[in-house]
Amino acid sequence: MNQFLSQDYDLTAHNTFGLAAHSQFARTIVDEAEIPSLFALADQQGLPVRMLGEGSNVILSERFDGITALIATRGRELIVGDNGDLILDAQAGENWHALVAHTVGEGLWGLENLAGIPGTVGAAPVQNIGAYGVELSDRFVSLRAYDRVAGAFVELDGPACRFAYRHSLFKEHRGRYVVARVRLRLSRSAKPELSYRDLSALAAPDHPSVVMDRVLQLRAAKIPDWRGLGNAGSFFHNPVVPAAIGAAFMAAHPTAPAYAQADGAIKLSAGWLIEQAGLKGYRDGPVGVSAQHALVLVNHGGASCTDVLGLAEHVVTTVHDRFGIRLQREPELL
Ligand SMILES: Cc1cc2nc3c(=O)[nH]c(=O)nc-3n(C[C@H](O)[C@H](O)[C@H](O)COP(=O)(O)OP(=O)(O)OC[C@H]3O[C@@H](n4cnc5c(N)ncnc54)[C@H](O)[C@@H]3O)c2cc1C
Structure with missing residues (x-):
């Protein structure tokens, strides 16, 4: 067990609040195939498991007696969907903003209003992240998650994820699902969402970077x-x-x-x-x-x-x- 898990793990650098926090055990997940065996080990040892992305939406307790799974799977792929739409398939441990900046850099529309939100791709559906007039659910296609109750990976579409304002299925069943990859719909044609009052002055931006840059400016001034x-x-x-x-x-x-x-x-x-x-x-x-x-x-x-x-x-x-x-x-x- 000691080879598989790190002991007395310091999580101070793993939460954006910078709160002093330790976990009895931790495991960095770099491949989704490790998730079932982690739960099997936890069940065998009678230990609780909790998931942590970049720790930007948590208040970490000073001590957790169990296993903290640090989600660090990487990879992304752009797929052409049935109707010519572009589908971005990204693994849970990817940094959200880096993913947004990458798609914007490719001239793809869809995620620009959600630039600058800290955290991982896998945590984004958990609270249905939103900012500047767009929520993740507006661009969501489906996700793959490990369902601890079923003991298997499952595919969930938008309705199954029960998205609402800062809410999803994953908040209703905490600890049951580990999001492994997320699929989002993007577009090559201009589809700016400028209903948020601070963006309306942008008129008709010809590239998603115009919107992203404005969003980043506004965020830096506020937060x-x-x-x-x-x-x-x-x-x-x-x-x-x-x-x-x-x-x-x-x-x-x-x-x-x-x-x-x-x-x-x-x-x-x-x-x-x-x-x-x-x-x-x-x-x-x-x-x-x-x-x-x-x-x-x-x-x-x-x-x-x-x-x-x-x-x-x-x-x-x-x-x-x-x-x-x-x-x-x-x-x-x-
Ligand atoms: C400065 C700042 C600005 C922010 N601005 C916004 C904003 O504009 N809009 C907004 O919506 N949010 C915002 N947030 C909140 C935060 O960025 C998001 O909620 C983000 O999605 C959290 O990602 P994370 O990887 O840090 O998740 P964590 O904080 O690590 O985890 C959050 C929750 O998700 C669970 N979780 C993590 N990964 C997985 C996974 N793979 N599968 C299942 N469960 C998982 C955790 O157990 C925990 O319950 C902001 C936070 C900060 C610090």
Whole structure:
């Protein structure tokens, strides 16, 4: 077992928050064929298994008694689909942004709005990543995953993945599926998605790099770079409240951002709520609320999972006391 697994593995460099964290055992997966044997070993030893990509959407606990599977499979392929569409087939351990930049460099449209999102390809369907008016599900064809319950690899299409806003089947059955490869639909003809207000000024871009460059500019201005100041991006979901609550909220706060949803519910801005509650730039020891973007919690250095959870609770309580709205956390506690 010692040859197959690394022991007492330090994960501090494996999470963008930079939280101090150790795993009892770790295994770097470089070939999907290793996944079934890893679960067989774990079952034999009675150890839990958790998956980790680049650790950009997790709050790692200080100690995990089990096996952390570090997904590092590499490879990508462009296939011409039945109707002439281009299908990109990428392995789970590929870096998401590198993949986007590669397709944009080839002049292919489809992923440019999703540039700059940290993490791996395999984790992208888990929370149905989204930004600047596009979600992964908009470009999704299918994926291959190892189903721990079936004990076999399965192919899942969009409906089977149950995608919704920052949600998928994989959040409903945590730990059951290991995403091994993802297929996405791209296009050689210009299909810019510019509905997001900060992109509308681009008019008619003639290359996806125009959109990608603008997205990267906007992201750099908004979100602190985790390589300098540890963070997990947006820490809270934008709350979606029933129409009546939304109407009362908007009457009381006419300048607050509010977006009507198809079902009549209203989506509010978690960042605005935190800022108005007076917490932008707030600091509590090694952790704080970013002074750049109130939706981002940051590690000023040496923080642990306990510090982050304590700050998150303070933010949730303060916003609830002020507005009566309870924020929900986005990163998973692993
Ligand atoms: C600065 C910053 C900006 C961000 N901006 C955005 C944004 O604009 N939009 C957005 O949607 N998200 C954003 N995020 C969140 C994050 O980048 C995404 O959720 C990303 O997809 C996580 O990838 P990861 O490889 O780091 O996953 P991890 O954090 O390692 O894992 C996330 C979850 O996926 C599971 N998982 C990982 N790999 C697999 C696999 N192969 N199979 C099954 N489960 C797996 C893990 O167990 C965990 O539950 C941002 C994060 C940061 C730090």
